[in-house]
Amino acid sequence: MTFVQLIECRTSRLDEMNRLMDRWVEQTKGKRTAMHSVVAKDRADASHVVEIVEFPSYEEAMRNSGLPETDRIFREMVALCDGEPTFTDLDVVRDxxxxxxxxxxxxxxxxxxxxxxxxxxxxxxxxxxxxxxxxxxxxxxxxxxxxxxxxxxxxxxxxxxxxxxxxxxxxxxxxxxxxxxxxxxxxxxxxxxxxxxxxxxxxxxxxxxxxxxxxxxxxxxxxxxxxxxxxxxxx
Missing domain, CATH: 3.10.450.50 (Nuclear Transport Factor 2; Chain: A,)
Incomplete structure (x- = not known):
């Protein structure tokens, strides 16, 4: 089943986070299992940022998380956030x-x-x-x-x-x-x-x-x- 991970955080450094995501994509080229990703900003709260990442399956998402580049980028992302990001794992029931x-x-x-x-x-x-x-x-x-x-x-x-x-x-x-x-x-x-x-x-x-x-x-x-x-x- 297609799997989606919802990542939420608060940050005032969105431009730096976007550059970080670009670097993650470049460093994991050919190894990254994510099919599609969207980064969105809350219209009511500009510091509230949501990233939606789609994977072919939960197993592929876990394999992606295990990449050393992903772990390194995650630590840098946490440093840009006001507090720890939250993760929600979602199985897609209709697409x-x-x-x-x-x-x-x-x-x-x-x-x-x-x-x-x-x-x-x-x-x-x-x-x-x-x-x-x-x-x-x-x-x-x-x-x-x-x-x-x-x-x-x-x-x-x-x-x-x-x-x-x-x-x-x-x-x-x-x-x-x-x-x-x-x-x-x-x-x-x-x-x-x-x-x-x-x-x-x-x-x-x-x-x-x-x-x-x-x-x-x-x-x-x-x-x-x-x-x-x-x-x-x-x-």
Whole structure:
């Protein structure tokens, strides 16, 4: 689970503290496990300073704390504070930005050739996929990989994310798709055609940022028509 550390202190030497933080970042380059940090000043009390630091996990935060550079910078930070800083350890239970990033990661990973990637860092093991074009829902990572490999076998393709909205544990992505029909796809022999498609996918995410469920809507009939598998009168 993504982990956040909240560091609060009082200081009248904020400029010096900012320079100290810059030095810490420079000295721990390549070793620091922090993903993102924000330093903020209380509007009602300029001496009240809060730093918010995000880590991939509590364990990574502890590894970061164990760096000799971190210990040295911490002692210097205490000297700039009016009193001892306080630390609050927080497990993230919802992060809409993280969920949107995970959805974008999926659309990047799914395009490619050959065997599908593991997807373990993107989906939970018993992921549930709802696609109205499939007679049965796809459930589980192995089934999802097989589904992806059907598309990879038929096309060289890529996604472009047009819009993305995240709310609570849902991410809605409006996308466009371009493909080159290079191999058999659902019984349609390769045509060599360049085809396009648009669609929308809604993903439900777990608190640790992985995707648990997906709902798809896309112009599959239009794709089939471009491939010559449907007569326009059949649409």
């Amino acid at each position: 809409e930005q993280l969920y949107a990033a995970t959805a974008r990661r999926f659309f990047e990973l799914v395009a490619g050739q050959g065997e599908a990637p593991p997807f373990n860092d993107v989906f939970i093991e018993d992921y549930h996929d709802h696609d109205p074009a499939n007679p049965q829902d796809v459930i589980g990572l192995d089934a999802l990989r097989r589904e992806v490999e059907v598309w990879r076998g038929g096309f060289d393709f890529s996604f472009t994310i047009e819009d993305q909205v995240a709310q609570e544990d849902r991410v809605c992505t409006r996308w466009s798709w371009k493909g080159h029909h290079k191999g058999d796809f659902l019984g349609i022999p390769p045509t060599g055609k360049d085809v396009t498609m648009t669609g929308t996918t809604v993903h439900r995410c777990t608190p640790d940022g992985k995707i648990a469920e997906g709902w798809w809507q896309y112009d599959r009939l239009g794709l089939m028509q471009q491939l010559g598998a449907l007569d326009p009168l059949e649409l």
